[in-house]
Each structure stands twice: as C-alpha cells, then as structure tokens.
Amino acid sequence: MERQLIKGNEAIVKGAILAGCRAYFGYPITPASEIAQAAALYMPLVGGTFLQAESEVAAINMVYGASGTGQRVMTASSSPGISLKQEGISYIAGAELPGVIVDVMRGGPGLGNIAPEQGDYHQIVKGGGHGNYKNIVLAPNSAQEMCDLTMLAFELADKYRNPAVVLADGFIGQMMEPVVFPDPVKELPEKKWAIKGIPEDKDNLISSIELDPDDLERHNRKLQQKYEIIGKNEVRFQEYETEDAEIILVAFGIVSRLVQSAVDTLREDGVKVGMLRPITLMPFPGHVLEKLAAEERVKLFSVFELNNGQMVEDVRLVVNGDKPVKFYGRMGGNVPTIQEIVDQIKKQMREI
Amino acid sequence: MSTKILSKSQGFYDLYERRPGSDQETTHYCPGCGHGILHKMIAEALMDFGVNDNSIIISPVGCSVFAYYYFAAGNFQAAHGRAPAVATGVKRALPESIVISYQGDGDLAAIGGNEILHAANRGEAISVFFVNNAIYGMTGGQMAPTTLIGQKTTTTPYGRTVANEGYPIRMTELISQLQAPVYVERTMMADTKSINTTRKAVRKAIKNQVEKKGFSFVEVLSTCPTGWKVTAPQAEEWVKTTMTQHFPLGVFKDISGDAEPLNLTKDQLPAERIPKAISLPLGDKEKLVYKIPETVSEEIKISGFGGQGVLSLGVWLSEFGMREDLNVSWIPSYGPEMRGGTAHCHVKLSHRPIGSPLVAQPTVLVATNRPSLEKFEQEVVAGGKIFWDNSLIDISPSRSDIVSLPVPATEIANQLGNTKAANVVMLGVITAVSDFLDENIVRRTLPEIFKKKHLLDLNMQAFNKGLEFAASLKQMT
Numbered sequence: 026m027e028r029q030l031i032k033g034n035e036a037i038v039k040g041a042i043l044a045g046c047r048a049y050f051g052y053p054i055t056p057a058s059e060i061a062q063a064a065a066l067y068m069p070l071v072g073g074t075f076l077q078a079e080s081e082v083a084a085i086n087m088v089y090g091a092s093g094t095g096q097r098v099m100t101a102s103s104s105p106g107i108s109l110k111q112e113g114i115s116y117i118a119g120a121e122l123p124g125v126i127v128d129v130m131r132g133g134p135g136l137g138n139i140a141p142e143q144g145d146y147h148q149i150v151k152g153g154g155h156g157n158y159k160n161i162v163l164a165p166n167s168a169q170e171m172c173d174l175t176m177l178a179f180e181l182a183d184k185y186r187n188p189a190v191v192l193a194d195g196f197i198g199q200m201m202e203p204v205v206f207p208d209p210v211k212e213l214p215e216k217k218w219a220i221k222g223i224p225e226d227k228d229n230l231i232s233s234i235e236l237d238p239d240d241l242e243r244h245n246r247k248l249q250q251k252y253e254i255i256g257k258n259e260v261r262f263q264e265y266e267t268e269d270a271e272i273i274l275v276a277f278g279i280v281s282r283l284v285q286s287a288v289d290t291l292r293e294d295g296v297k298v299g300m301l302r303p304i305t306l307m308p309f310p311g312h313v314l315e316k317l318a319a320e321e322r323v324k325l326f327s328v329f330e331l332n333n334g335q336m337v338e339d340v341r342l343v344v345n346g347d348k349p350v351k352f353y354g355r356m357g358g359n360v361p362t363i364q365e366i367v368d369q370i371k372k373q374m375r376e377i
Numbered sequence: 378m379s380t381k382i383l384s385k386s387q388g389f390y391d392l393y394e395r396r397p398g399s400d401q402e403t404t405h406y407c408p409g410c411g412h413g414i415l416h417k418m419i420a421e422a423l424m425d426f427g428v429n430d431n432s433i434i435i436s437p438v439g440c441s442v443f444a445y446y447y448f449a450a451g452n453f454q455a456a457h458g459r460a461p462a463v464a465t466g467v468k469r470a471l472p473e474s475i476v477i478s479y480q481g482d483g484d485l486a487a488i489g490g491n492e493i494l495h496a497a498n499r500g501e502a503i504s505v506f507f508v509n510n511a512i513y514g515m516t517g518g519q520m521a522p523t524t525l526i527g528q529k530t531t532t533t534p535y536g537r538t539v540a541n542e543g544y545p546i547r548m549t550e551l552i553s554q555l556q557a558p559v560y561v562e563r564t565m566m567a568d569t570k571s572i573n574t575t576r577k578a579v580r581k582a583i584k585n586q587v588e589k590k591g592f593s594f595v596e597v598l599s600t601c602p603t604g605w606k607v608t609a610p611q612a613e614e615w616v617k618t619t620m621t622q623h624f625p626l627g628v629f630k631d632i633s634g635d636a637e638p639l640n641l642t643k644d645q646l647p648a649e650r651i652p653k654a655i656s657l658p659l660g661d662k663e664k665l666v667y668k669i670p671e672t673v674s675e676e677i678k679i680s681g682f683g684g685q686g687v688l689s690l691g692v693w694l695s696e697f698g699m700r701e702d703l704n705v706s707w708i709p710s711y712g713p714e715m716r717g718g719t720a721h722c723h724v725k726l727s728h729r730p731i732g733s734p735l736v737a738q739p740t741v742l743v744a745t746n747r748p749s750l751e752k753f754e755q756e757v758v759a760g761g762k763i764f765w766d767n768s769l770i771d772i773s774p775s776r777s778d779i780v781s782l783p784v785p786a787t788e789i790a791n792q793l794g795n796t797k798a799a800n801v802v803m804l805g806v807i808t809a810v811s812d813f814l815d816e817n818i819v820r821r822t823l824p825e826i827f828k829k830k831h832l833l834d835l836n837m838q839a840f841n842k843g844l845e846f847a848a849s850l851k852q853m854t
C-alpha cells in the first residue's frame with residue numbers, strides 16, 4: 026500500500042472512518058481542531074454525521090446517544106475539553122457503551138497553553154469522572170499509530186463495551202509523517218444490547234442507574250472483572266534495546282521518540298540503556314516492568330514525561346522498591362532535548 | 378385527577394418489571410403527580426400513530442428518571458440536563474426512529490439550558506416534553522429556575538426573590554423565538570379540559586416527528602403536591618390560578634403546516650468506495666527510478682516570517698523524501714517555539730527510523746529572514762549548509778565552518794511576478810545542491826501540489842530559475 030504524508034490529527038479521522046465510525050461529535054479546541062475539521066470534511070462523503078456540538082458536555086452525550094444505537098462514534102478534544110467530557114465518560118462507562126474519545130493533550134492546569142503536555146495521564150488513566158470505572162487507554166507515538174490505535178480503540182471499545190481513549194499530545198497531532206492506511210473494516214460486530222428503534226430491542230435499556238446497593242455493587246464487580254480481562258488480553262508495549270540494558274527508560278507518546286534517540290546516543294557512548302514504551306496505559310504493561318525489575322543486570326528505571334510525574338507512580342507501584350525509579354519531567358509545553366535526557370541519565374547513574 | 382386516566386396504556390409494559398419491589402402494577406409517582414398522566418398521553422399517541430415499536434424515549438434526571446420502567450419502547454437514561462444531546466445522537470444515528478426527550482424544569486431549564494437551546498436551534502427532528510412543576514421534585518423540593526416569585530421551597534425558605542434568584546425562566550417563550558422549531562406550545566394539566574388540550578399538544582408534537590417536520594416543544598405546567606406540600610386538588614388549583622399568571626398558556630409558534638418534510642436519511646458509502654472518498658493514495662502512481670545515497674540522514678530547519686511559505690517548503694521536502702522511500706517527519710513550530718513571530722518547521726529525512734522529530738542540530742538551515750538566521754545559525758552542524766535569502770537578509774552567516782549559500786529567492790520570484798514563489802526558487806536551489814532530493818521526483822510531484830495550471834506554470838518557472846541560479850553558484854565557487 027502506498028504511503029500518505031499526513032498530520033497525526035488527520036490520520037485519526039481517516040483511521041476512524043476505515044474502522045467504520047460514522048459519526049463525530051465535537052467542539053473545536055487547539056491543538057485538536059484538525060480532527061474536527063477533517064471529520065467535517067470526510068464524514069458527509071461516506072454517509073456519516075459530523076456535528077459541531079455546543080460544548081464538550083453536549084458532544085460526549087451525543088456520543089452516548091449515538092453509541093447506544095450501536096453505531097461506531099467518536100469525539101475528540103484537548104485537555105480542558107476533556108475535563109468537561111468526564112461526566113459523560115463516566116456515564117458511558119457505567120452504561121457499558123463503547124465510545125472512542127481522542128485527547129490531544131495540551132498544557133494545564135486551567136487554560137494553560139496550547140503546547141504539548143502529558144498532564145492528563147491521571148485524569149484519563151485513573152478515571153477522571155466519578156465512580157469505579159476505567160478507560161481503555163492507547164498512547165500513540167507516530168502518525169501511523171494515530172491511525173492504527175484509533176482503529177484499535179474502536180475494536181476494543183466494542184469488544185469490551187467500554188470507553189476507549191486515544192491519549193495523544195499536541196506534537197503527534199501536529200506532526201506529519203507517512204502513513205500506510207489499511208483497507209476499510211468490512212464487518213462490524215453485532216450488538217444485541219443496542220437500541221435501534223426496532224421491536225426486537227424494546228427490552229434493551231441504556232442506563233447507568235442502579236438503585237439497589239447490592240445491584241450496584243454487583244455491577245461494579247462485573248466492571249472490575251472486565252478490567253482484569255482487559256489486563257490479561259490487551260497489554261501492548263514496545264521494547265527498544267532492553268535485552269542487555271542496565272538502565273530502563275520508560276516513556277509514552279511523543280516522549281518515547283525522544284527517549285529512543287537518547288538511547289541511541291547513550292549506546293554510542295557505551296552506556297547499556299533500553300526503553301520500555303507502554304502502548305496501552307490501561308491496561309498498563311506492569312508485568313513487563315516487574316520482569317525487568319527482577320533481572321539482576323537492571324540497575325535503574327528512569328521515567329520521562331511531559332508532566333509533574335504521573336505515570337511514574339504506576340512504574341513505582343510495580344517495581345515496588347526492588348530497584349530505584351527516577352523521574353524527569355518537563356511541563357508547560359517545554360520538551361527536553363536529546364542531550365538533556367542523556368545528561369539526566371548520566372546524572373542519575375552517578376546518584377545510585 | 379381521575380383514576381381512569383391512570384389506567385395502563387397499551388404503550389406501557391404489561392408489568393413494570395424494571396421497578397424494584399413487589400408493586401409492579403402502578404407507577405412510582407406520588408398521587409396527584411402530573412408525570413404519570415403525561416407519560417400515558419405520550420404512550421397512547423405513539424400507539425395511535427403506530428410508531429410505538431420505533432420509538433426511543435430519553436429519560437432525564439428528576440422524578441421521571443424512571444420513565445423507562447413504563448414505556449414499552451427503546452429506553453435511554455441520560456445524565457442530568459443532557460437528554461437533548463443524547464436525543465440528538467440517537468436521532469442522527471436513527472433518523473427513522475421517533476425520539477422523545479422528556480425533561481423536568483431543573484433538568485431542562487437549569488443544568489441543561491445549553492443543550493435544549495442548541496437542540497432547538499439546530500431544529501433536531503425530535504419531540505421534547507417539558508414538565509414544569511416549578512420545583513425540584515426528586516431531590517426534595519428545592520427551587521427550580523421556574524419557581525415563582527415568593528414561592529417557598531427548601532432552598533428558598535423565605536420565598537424566591539427577584540433580588541437573589543431573579544425571575545422564573547420562560548422556556549417556551551425563549552424557544553419560540555428561535556427560527557428552527559416548528560411547534561412550541563405551553564399547556565397545563567389541572568382539569569379535564571386542560572388535560573385534553575395537553576393530549577392534543579402531545580399528539581401534535583409526535584405527529585410532527587412522524588411527518589419529519591422538525592423540532593417540537595411542549596411545556597406542560599404540572600402538579601407536584603409532594604414538593605409543594607399541598608393536596609392534589611390544591612395543587613391543581615395552584616397550577617390553574619397562580620402558575621398560569623407567570624406562564625401563559627397557548628401556542629407560541631406553529632409553522633408545522635408549512636414545514637417541508639426533512640430528508641434525514643443518509644446513504645452509506647459502500648466499503649470499497651471509502652478509500653477514494655477520504656483521499657487515500659490509490660496506488661496508481663508510476664514508480665520513478667531515483668538514486669538517493671545510503672548515507673542520507675538530513676535534519677532540516679526552515680525558518681522565516683509567517684506567509685513566506687516556510688511550512689509548505691518543509692511539507693514538500695517531506696513529501697519528496699517519502700516518495701524516495703525515505704523515512705520522513707515534519708513538525709511545525711508550535712507552542713512555546715512560536716514566540717518571536719517567526720514560523721519554522723523541523724524536517725527529518727533518513728534511511729533509518731526517525732526517533733525524535735525535533736531538529737536540534739540541523740544539517741541544513743533555510744533562513745528567509747534575518748531573525749531566523751540569527752536565531753538558528755549557531756545550531757547548524759559543522760559542514761552543514763545554510764541557504765539564506767540575501768534579497769531580504771542584510772547580514773551574512775558569521776561562521777566559517779558551514780557552507781553559506783546566499784540565494785536572492787525573493788528577488789527572483791518578484792521578477793517572475795509573484796513573491797510567493799520565492800520558496801519554490803529556494804526549492805530549486807536546494808534540489809540542485811543536495812543529494813537527498815531527486816530532480817525528477819520534484820518535477821513529477823509539483824503538478825500534484827499546484828493543481829491550478831497558472832500556479833503550476835509559475836512555480837515550474839520558479840523551480841527552473843532556482844536550478845539555474847544554483848548552476849551559477851557552482852560556477853562561482
């Protein structure tokens with residue numbers, strides 16, 4: 026298949042349409058607006074719906090409605106807009122609806138700025154809305170993955186009847202790279218639970234309300250079981266030069282690209298480093314980290330993020346004191362240079 | 378109100394199995410509550426129009442949160458105030474279904490004010506039933522946006538005042554001012570006559586949807602004896618005599634007679650036609666033979682004022698690189714890098730996979746204004762090339778360990794009659810002196826970039842001028 030040079034944000038929409046998504050509901054925000062614009066351009070051409078909603082709150086509730094009919098639907102936004110969507114995401118999780126949400130993260134808190142950050146890790150991976158739910162979270166690091174992981178998000182959202190979030194950042198959204206687009210998905214899964222406005226589904230109910238404490242606890246336990254199954258089946262990660270690595274750098278999204286370059290540079294200097302990149306943040310590839318932590322040769326874990334240290338908490342949880350875990354983060358839209366990462370590693374090596 | 382009205386509708390489930398507890402025959406509403414009566418009217422209308430099997434009811438948050446216990450239809454339960462947005466999603470996905478948003482005054486006029494106004498303004502082809510009981514029934518009788526001045530509630534224990542809470546909001550009047558809605562009426566449920574009027578209004582709002590006429594809205598002034606702490610007959614009397622003073626009854630808008638049926642259905646494009654529709658490359662391009670040295674690994678920074686086409690030049694280089702089977706990445710100056718008014722982009726072209734897309738040490742710098750040259754000159758690797766527009770930059774690179782390539786790109790473009798072509802002149806020079814660009818690939822690709830003939834002609838000329846200029850540069854050096 027021929028490659029197409031394309032912005033990450035636009036690759037999301039093409040991937041979504043190839044995955045059978047036929048409705049987009051969203052509200053513009055930098056640096057995610059190209060997603061809405063591309064959806065506005067292409068959805069009508071394939072018989073789909075594009076609707077610019079009055080707010081992110083409305084958009085996510087439109088997703089709730091359309092998804093309940095069995096259609097593959099999506100919304101996208103950036104951090105402040107995602108904060109507004111949290112109510113709806115909780116309802117989608119509670120009602121066990123599929124739904125794909127793209128978050129092209131920007132600087133926060135508050136209005137922050139439009140520069141790339143990863144400060145939404147907590148609000149997306151840990152919940153964000155109310156209640157005992159989790160999102161499936163996929164973290165692309167290239168334009169190709171913006172397409173591929175969006176398609177995967179639709180598949181997993183349907184398979185588990187759960188919200189699936191593509192957690193990207195301003196850089197990957199704005200970046201252009203060649204992408205190979207796959208063929209359109211021909212057959213979509215059957216959804217017996219959906220309400221299609223036909224007599225056969227009149228007993229179906231899309232709802233997140235459970236008045237009775239026992240019923241609600243049962244429902245919650247079922248959700249937790251689902252997350253466990255997702256944890257068993259759906260972990261995805263990339264290892265780079267970890268086979269003989271004594272230092273494991275951990276990074277997701279755009280930072281993994283910088284870290285990968287830093288690994289190359291450090292290896293040229295004879296430092297045995299490697300990188301673990303979680304592709305799924307929920308489920309988190311904890312078992313891989315655990316295994317690495319148990320290796321005698323591994324001396325240090327070093328986590329790099331564009332935030333105040335959010336994913337590092339999960340790394341520390343699984344490494345559980347077996348090996349030192351260091352953290353280096355930039356915020357506000359600043360991105361470390363390769364040299365900065367290299368210097369950090371050298372400094373951290375001296376510290377341990 | 379008579380018990381006859383409360384007898385079960387055929388549009389209801391035979392047994393309310395979703396209702397917890399032993400009583401699955403009656404509704405959960407208080408005696409004398411308006412909700413149950415309105416439910417029944419809706420269910421009957423759906424039966425009468427024969428659309429019961431194709432109807433979808435969106436239950437709100439409020440006392441009618443459990444509307445789905447009763448309606449033998451497709452049922453959604455929505456978040457507080459969001460029913461019109463949920464209804465929008467449903468109706469857009471299922472344009473042939475009858476979609477009903479059922480809401481209370483807190484739900485519709487307070488927390489969901491935005492959702493209802495915009496659903497109405499878009500003219501969503503749905504029917505909205507708005508139960509105005511001037512109070513929050515479900516949560517224990519707090520003030521609603523429709524609570525009357527002086528009315529005591531649990532959160533206006535001294536009575537609602539204009540000074541503190543403002544006036545009760547008239548949603549029907551507001552919505553009737555919008556252009557899209559086809560039918561907006563306010564009725565009440567206080568006696569047999571008004572119940573009959575309400576029944577007619579309910580039927581009309583549903584008929585409009587059956588006939589694809591657009592957005593219909595019926596506000597029903599309704600009783601909440603429990604919240605108001607009065608008896609059922611007192612409640613009916615209060616609706617009739619007091620509520621109607623602030624909320625006048627009547628048809629506020631009805632253009633349904635003239636409204637043309639909406640065409641809501643969308644034709645799904647068959648899968649095999651999707652790639653073309655979304656402009657995917659169709660693999661019909663003839664492969665060119667080119668030679669790019671194995672060692673190519675370029676890190677390029679292109680910088681200038683916004684409007685000089687520096688971002689486009691970067692995209693083109695990436696496009697050519699991709700067609701030469703290189704790995705490429707392009708990223709614009711973005712976020713904090715945008716400080717200072719210059720636009721720039723980072724381009725990487727390499728046979729190896731590209732890690733960071735950011736260029737810290739360019740092998741090639743293209744500078745089209747003075748601040749760009751000053752800002753980035755020092756970053757360039759020893760032996761790297763600096764292409765700079767000497768028709769605009771009045772200084773020269775200060776370093777001696779780089780290759781300085783002054784190009785009067787703007788001047789040449791002006792001679793061709795269009796300053797905008799300066800970036801293509803620059804492209805010509807870069808193509809001539811770099812080993813990572815194949816002239817044939819560029820020539821073959823330019824017509825895809827400049828689709829209009831006059832633009833293509835101009836830019837082909839600019840490209841050739843660039844090549845020519847590069848030849849003269851070579852002779853000079």
Ligand SMILES: Cc1ncc(C[n+]2csc(CCOP(=O)(O)OP(=O)(O)O)c2C)c(N)n1
Nearest residue numbers: 438439440457481482483484512513514515
């Ligand atoms: C986000 C949110 N805020 C508050 C509530 C609590 N709440 C439930 S119902 C309701 C008011 C309902 O009043 P109304 O819409 O007038 O319905 P009624 O019960 O009077 O029919 C409130 C405030 C909620 N469920 N969700």
Ligand code: SF4
Nearest residue numbers: 407410440514601603
């Ligand atoms: S509290 Fe009021 S609105 Fe709620 S069921 Fe009782 S009477 Fe009806």
Ligand SMILES: [Mg+2]
Nearest residue numbers: 481482512514
């Ligand atoms: Mg009320």
